[in-house]
Amino acid sequence: MKIYETRQAPNPRRLRIFLAEKGIDLADFEIEQLDLAAGDNLSETFKTKNPMGGVPVLEFDDGHCLSESMAICRYFEATHPDPPLMGDSAESQAMIEMWNRRMELHLLLPVAMAFRHTTGHFSDREAVFPDYGADRAKTATKMFDFLDRHLADESHIAGDDYTVADITALAAIDFARVIDLRIGDRPHLAAWYERVSARPSAKA
């Protein structure tokens, strides 16, 4: 199998951390790095693999492709169920999905929009609205506050166990540093951050 990814981008990092936590070795895959700034992901060839143009993409040996980070993670969750990162009961699967989506919609997405609309990194291919970007950065900061309160009572984002929701939050928080958004001295969020960053998977 082959993975198309971009080393610095947050979504491919989510997949790399997920695989590391599963004990799946990245060296078992062929890896192709795409330069998003250069538009490698907009080529006609890549569009046949993912018409939406995003990374990561998982290419199976028969040539068919799977995209969307969480869809790829869900594939490996099913084929490598231990340790579970997306829950192992109806209720835990649902609660973890809830927390992961909160991290996506209220943290990773605002950070990504703040990045794109304040830096104009992809202004060669999309309209840029700097005021909207600044507003999204404020939303991400509010989520830092929310998470600091939430993590006063919880060891991990979705409760007692490390899950995909921690992976999404970590990838978002580290990517936010690119636009100088930092978690700062929020004690509970900082303690969680230190805990999840110390796991070997964080370096994946």
Place this chain on the structure above:
Amino acid sequence: MKIYETRQAPNPRRLRIFLAEKGIDLADFEIEQLDLAAGDNLSETFKTKNPMGGVPVLEFDDGHCLSESMAICRYFEATHPDPPLMGDSAESQAMIEMWNRRMELHLLLPVAMAFRHTTGHFSDREAVFPDYGADRAKTATKMFDFLDRHLADESHIAGDDYTVADITALAAIDFARVIDLRIGDRPHLAAWYERVSARPSAKA
């Protein structure tokens, strides 16, 4: 169990359609309608149920709550596996998740942003960027074009079977009419639309 929802909003509709397809009767739930425009979802009481303020929310009999439409759907997928709407194998689960997320990120989300930023429906509680809204409407229109090409070869969004990806696309397309975005004379998309709209669940 109790469901907090809003009749006109697209996310609660996704859940209602999902339950109908599962043969789960809405009459078995206590239902509370929230008036989002009046800010019912911003009350301190509701924030204890979903701090993110969104609908739908599923409240269990012991009082704990589950939010995020797809997390609630995943709960019912696990407790009522037939018919599967999120796949029944590692590969089908992943492919359906991919297509559902494409419908969310490239259709439902742009439509929702176009609605919020062009109408200012929630301007009492959020900053509004009309140019960004107009840009999002254009993105949604491009996705109509993409889907028209895609559905030339497929009976449903994620392949042969009706899945949650069809539900997300249907909810997004019907909600888009509020801001006068219509699928128009795109023949393959229109044929799919007619097919999924004819299912009894579409009236849920």
